[in-house]
Amino acid sequence: MxxxxxxxxxxxxxxxxxxxxxxxxxxxxxxxxxxxxxxxxxxxxxxxxxxxxxxxxxxxxPRERIWEALAAGFMEELERRLTGSEAGDPHVVVRTTVQLFVGDPVVSRRMVRAWDESGLVLDRSPLTRLAEAMAEARTRGLLRADVDVDALAAVVGAACVGALHQWVAALIDDDRFLTRALFALDVALAAAASDPYREELVAPLRSRDTG
CATH class of the missing domain: 1.10.10 (Arc Repressor Mutant, subunit A)
Incomplete structure (x- = not known):
């Protein structure tokens, strides 16, 4: 037939x-x-x-869609790297995302500068994965049951985009980019911590130098 x-x-x-x-x-x-x-x-x-x-x-x-294709490729690679048991850890999601940017700095910087709304580079896969990891932390009791993980992930994402733009402008180096992104995450986790885990989630903030 x-x-x-x-x-x-x-x-x-x-x-x-x-x-x-x-x-x-x-x-x-x-x-x-x-x-x-x-x-x-x-x-x-x-x-x-x-x-x-x-x-x-x-x-x-057309040529302006090239940047969209690069961003899509970025997301696909991020999804590949986040496939595994550790993908449920919010720190792994943030660290992996930053490492993917700094691993190919020339392409990453040009992609972000060329993207009309460069925050959208972080709007799809990373934020979704981060919210999922936070939901898992909430299920495990680390975060309060009333926490809106989507809103919490969005706040962290906004802080990370700010650090990303500073990195793109060469105002901060790779290590400082990662430090600031993780600091934003730790602040959010500490603010949303359940009582039994409050001290554990606040502890990283006491020793970190955010520069």
């Missing part, structure tokens, strides 16, 4: 598209690392990726 082979064929086409899209995004990263402040044209991207310019338009879109 004609429809019998449509599923496998469609799956193969999608895999080919995904591979070409991945090559295009990788090409953008390579070009940015080589010339951080240079314009990245569709033609240069296509040449580096070994595809036609029309393929870049079809799979990514």
């Amino acid at each position: 004609p429809g019998d082979g449509e599923g496998p064929r469609e799956g193969l086409r999608e895999r080919h598209k995904a591979r070409r899209r991945s090559r295009i995004v990788d090409a953008v990263r390579e070009l940015l690392r080589e010339s951080p402040e240079s314009a990245v044209s569709v033609e240069r991207i296509a040449e580096r990726a070994g595809v036609a310019p029309a393929t870049v338009y079809n799979l990514i879109g």
